[in-house]
Amino acid sequence: MSLYTAVKAVASKNGKSIYRIEHDLGIGNGTIARWDASIPRADTLQNVADYLGVTPQYLFSLAKKEKK
Numbered sequence: 001m002s003l004y005t006a007v008k009a010v011a012s013k014n015g016k017s018i019y020r021i022e023h024d025l026g027i028g029n030g031t032i033a034r035w036d037a038s039i040p041r042a043d044t045l046q047n048v049a050d051y052l053g054v055t056p057q058y059l060f061s062l063a064k065k066e067k068k
Contacts, residue, residue, distance in 0.1 A: 003045075004036040006063040010052050021051055 001009075008018055018032050025047050031040075032048065040048075042056075049056045 001063045001065075002036045003040070003059060003063045004033055006059045007032055007035065007048060007052070009062065010054055010059065014052055016052070021048060025051060 007021075011018060011021060019029070021027070022029055022032060027044060027048075031044070045056045045059070049059055
């Protein structure tokens with residue numbers, strides 16, 4: 001699982017869409033989707049994690065766990 005997929009899974013559990021997260025946090029449209037192939041800026045990832053009520057470490061561990 002990519003970091004994008006991990007964020008999408010947690011967002012879904014919280015009833016949020018990727019679009020809503022980007023809009024509410026003032027992140028450019030499509031930014032989170034690009035996390036499928038790249039590592040995000042630390043401050044942006046922290047803001048998204050805070051918004052979802054989790055830690056960045058949790059998102060990374062979820063992404064790593066699903067790769068196995």
